[in-house]
Amino acid sequence: MSNDADNNEDFYLRFGGVEPEESGVPLLPPFYAYLLKLSPRVGLVDIYPWLAEVIFYSDVISQEDIQEKNGRNGESSYPPNVITFFIDDHKDNIASAMAPDRNGRDKWTDYFARYCHAIWPEETELREKQQPRIFVVDTYGEFHRPEELNDRLEHGIGLNDALKSSGSDNSSGEYPLYVRSALAGAGNPARMLQKFSAIGRLQKLSAPRGNNGESLSLGKLNVFVFNSITYLTRTIGFREAMQLIRAILERGVWKPNPPERKESDPERLRDKDGLFFAVLHEGVHSNDQIRYAETFFDGVIRFDAYHPPGNPGERWIAYAFEQFPLLRDGAHSVRLQPDYERARSYLPRGGRRLLGDGALDKKILREYIFPQQDEPVRSAAPKEG
Amino acid sequence: MGIPRGNTVALVGDPGTGKTTFLLLFFQQGRLSGGSEEGGWVELGCRDGDQDHWREATLAAFNRLMPVSETNGKSGSDGVQTVVRVFISLDNTFESVSRTHGNLLPDIEDAEEEHWFFIDATSMLTGRLQDGLRYPRLAALQPESPKGWHVEELNLGGWNPNVSEEGPSWYWVRDRKRPKPLAECDSDRNPFVGESKYKDKDNQEKTMNPQRRVLRLMTPYLGDPLRRVALIKDLLAALFAQFISEKPFLLLTVDSLSSLLQPAPQGAVEPAPHGRDRRQILNLVRWLEELQVTSLLAVEAHREEGATLRTHPLYMGGLERYLASGVIQLDYHQYPSGDVIRTLQILKMRGIRHDMRPYAYDLDEGGLAWLEPLIADRGES
Numbered sequence: 131m132s133n134d135a136d137n138n139e140d141f142y143l144r145f146g147g148v149e150p151e152e153s154g155v156p157l158l159p160p161f162y163a164y165l166l167k168l169s170p171r172v173g174l175v176d177i178y179p180w181l182a183e184v185i186f187y188s189d190v191i192s193q194e195d196i197q198e199k200n201g202r203n204g205e206s207s208y209p210p211n212v213i214t215f216f217i218d219d220h221k222d223n224i225a226s227a228m229a230p231d232r233n234g235r236d237k238w239t240d241y242f243a244r245y246c247h248a249i250w251p252e253e254t255e256l257r258e259k260q261q262p263r264i265f266v267v268d269t270y271g272e273f274h275r276p277e278e279l280n281d282r283l284e285h286g287i288g289l290n291d292a293l294k295s296s297g298s299d300n301s302s303g304e305y306p307l308y309v310r311s312a313l314a315g316a317g318n319p320a321r322m323l324q325k326f327s328a329i330g331r332l333q334k335l336s337a338p339r340g341n342n343g344e345s346l347s348l349g350k351l352n353v354f355v356f357n358s359i360t361y362l363t364r365t366i367g368f369r370e371a372m373q374l375i376r377a378i379l380e381r382g383v384w385k386p387n388p389p390e391r392k393e394s395d396p397e398r399l400r401d402k403d404g405l406f407f408a409v410l411h412e413g414v415h416s417n418d419q420i421r422y423a424e425t426f427f428d429g430v431i432r433f434d435a436y437h438p439p440g441n442p443g444e445r446w447i448a449y450a451f452e453q454f455p456l457l458r459d460g461a462h463s464v465r466l467q468p469d470y471e472r473a474r475s476y477l478p479r480g481g482r483r484l485l486g487d488g489a490l491d492k493k494i495l496r497e498y499i500f501p502q503q504d505e506p507v508r509s510a511a512p513k514e515g
Numbered sequence: 516m517g518i519p520r521g522n523t524v525a526l527v528g529d530p531g532t533g534k535t536t537f538l539l540l541f542f543q544q545g546r547l548s549g550g551s552e553e554g555g556w557v558e559l560g561c562r563d564g565d566q567d568h569w570r571e572a573t574l575a576a577f578n579r580l581m582p583v584s585e586t587n588g589k590s591g592s593d594g595v596q597t598v599v600r601v602f603i604s605l606d607n608t609f610e611s612v613s614r615t616h617g618n619l620l621p622d623i624e625d626a627e628e629e630h631w632f633f634i635d636a637t638s639m640l641t642g643r644l645q646d647g648l649r650y651p652r653l654a655a656l657q658p659e660s661p662k663g664w665h666v667e668e669l670n671l672g673g674w675n676p677n678v679s680e681e682g683p684s685w686y687w688v689r690d691r692k693r694p695k696p697l698a699e700c701d702s703d704r705n706p707f708v709g710e711s712k713y714k715d716k717d718n719q720e721k722t723m724n725p726q727r728r729v730l731r732l733m734t735p736y737l738g739d740p741l742r743r744v745a746l747i748k749d750l751l752a753a754l755f756a757q758f759i760s761e762k763p764f765l766l767l768t769v770d771s772l773s774s775l776l777q778p779a780p781q782g783a784v785e786p787a788p789h790g791r792d793r794r795q796i797l798n799l800v801r802w803l804e805e806l807q808v809t810s811l812l813a814v815e816a817h818r819e820e821g822a823t824l825r826t827h828p829l830y831m832g833g834l835e836r837y838l839a840s841g842v843i844q845l846d847y848h849q850y851p852s853g854d855v856i857r858t859l860q861i862l863k864m865r866g867i868r869h870d871m872r873p874y875a876y877d878l879d880e881g882g883l884a885w886l887e888p889l890i891a892d893r894g895e896s
Contacts, residue, residue, distance in 0.1 A: 318854035320875035
């Protein structure tokens with residue numbers, strides 16, 4: 131991993147850390163937001179493997195690399211800053227759903243910490259390649275005062291707490307890989323925005339207090355994961371939930387401070403480019419609400435469940451692009467545009483990654499998975515009557 | 516950016532919204548910007564030496580709620596050297612405030628031209644004087660004042676609550692046997708200015724700090740709001756008079772106006788001839804504005820019967836909102852989940868255009884910890 135990339139350069143998110151041909155997700159540019167729209171048949175935990183690819187495995191490559199080395203190997207990759215919001219959901223759920231070995235779970239009070247720390251040997255190589263800087267805002271846990279939050283963010287407390295409580299000896303000298311910030315209650319978007327603002331002011335992750343480890347610089351691109359709009363709607367109402375989404379989009383994705391502005395700091399998290407994923411459960415909302423939510427997003431990725439032909443006992447989750455932002459450069463590049471006519475699928479359970487190990491099924495056609503679906507939103511026309 | 520100089524601002528809020536914290540924040544960190552001998556505005560700034568960039572950004576966000584055009588004054592505080600800050604507390608004693616809000620009291624050696632006066636006026640409502648006379652042995656249980664503050668007592672001559680229009684109102688109690696009329700104090704030995712030596716209870720000679728002083732009023736219970744206002748005005752007049760030649764910037768905070776103007780209940784020791792009416796508020800507010808005293812006055816919010824936290828309309832306060840030149844409303848917003856967040860809204864600020872949107876905020880030991888536009892939809896339940 132090289133560190134000499136230009137700060138003014140655009141960076142793209144590479145889903146799962148693999149090429150778009152393998153993942154079915156094109157390189158994702160900054161300044162755009164993506165709605166992960168789950169059909170009523172997609173359950174609560176079915177989205178976890180997909181989110182795990184974003185949170186734990188995705189990396190960042192530079193625009194220069196895309197243009198100059200298109201199709202060639204040897205691109206430099208960088209870590210992203212992953213900022214996740216768990217509403218009425220626990221961050222550990224993702225880690226535990228992806229865990230290959232569940233026997234040792236009881237030893238850990240913070241399963242997410244274990245996953246981040248790449249205890250498992252098969253993950254170590256990936257961790258060394260690029261470590262995402264993960265910031266978790268969850269709505270469970272103890273109440274923190276603002277200064278405690280600042281302290282926790284600045285000193286990376288969270289992972290190390292978890293390591294100590296688990297009895298691990300690996301905490302000394304280790305870099306903090308993620309910090310977390312708990313909220314007391316899910317129904318307070320103002321508090322969530324407060325945490326969001328606090329995270330946005332971060333400039334680097336200091337070494338754990340009392341240790342002499344080097345500080346960890348932030349990643350190149352902010353990746354926001356919001357799980358989910360629907361959960362938040364359940365506690366505060368749809369309009370307030372969308373107000374929070376809009377506030378996050380405006381500050382974290384759309385409007386980074388121009389470098390010439392005095393208060394802009396290229397090393398600060400909120401002044402970096404970003405992109406945004408938010409989950410929406412279709413079955414809970416009215417059509418009006420779904421359409422309204424879609425207006426906030428540039429890309430829509432729809433998820434549905436299906437049983438493969440000849441094997442009704444198996445249940446797979448498929449995802450396909452309904453909408454994607456129009457890009458000027460490389461509009462016809464496979465790496466920068468999705469394949470609208472194909473869906474990708476994965477097994478939602480069993481701790482398997484979406485990518486590699488042959489888990490990806492490229493033969494599932496869109497027409498099969500979404501037989502009753504209307505035309506994609508991007509080309510939808512008003513119906514008469 | 517900030518409150519125009521000379522404005523009287525009513526800080527209206529429910530219990531727990533942070534009225535005292537905001538007052539102390541202005542008391543400690545309110546600074547004159549764009550100032551001249553008459554103009555300028557008062558904004559919140561970080562304390563000298565404070566490296567907390569987060570808090571600085573929060574205070575700047577608060578100041579931006581009241582943007583001031585360039586025509587209102589030039590930047591800097593040319594022409595103003597002396598700053599006199601006064602905090603009048605009727606609800607909490609100085610020791611109580613220092614215990615709960617100690618971080619917001621100045622505790623560092625500040626600029627020579629800064630003068631802080633904390634006027635502990637709780638006796639006007641609590642009958643503290645009678646308690647002190649009746650239970651003298653319990654005085655030993657009272658906590659000591661924080662270091663760096665020197666406490667002086669002021670009483671009413673002969674413990675007479677009736678204020679004479681001609682005679683002196685306040686006496687300085689350095690020597691309890693021979694209290695000295697405040698008006699007769701020389702400039703070197705009075706509670707307001709000058710440095711003087713004194714001996715503490717251990718007979719140790721100490722130097723009275725000339726910059727941070729507590730003036731503890733020793734009065735019987737005063738039921739008449741107009742009488743309280745008159746005594747406070749007498750005291751402030753004597754205090755301000757000490758600095759006339761320096762053309763000071765005067766900043767006054769009162770916690771709270773509601774207590775100062777609280778009418779006596781029926782059957783009280785001293786029945787109130789005057790209820791809480793427009794005259795009392797007008798008398799004080801106009802007087803302060805004429806003297807160019809920038810004032811923040813805490814006011815308890817009043818709600819109509821049956822109004823709830825979620826359904827009540829905008830601030831239902833009393834006459835203060837009409838008479839004060841500014842109104843900052845502190846409130847709560849309750850989400851359908853039951854979670855509550857503090858909110859702040861500037862409803863009125865005479866002389867400038869200002870942001871009227873509600874803002875969510877949070878408080879901590881250092882004062883205002885966070886400020887963001889409120890995410891709320893009052894129309895949806």
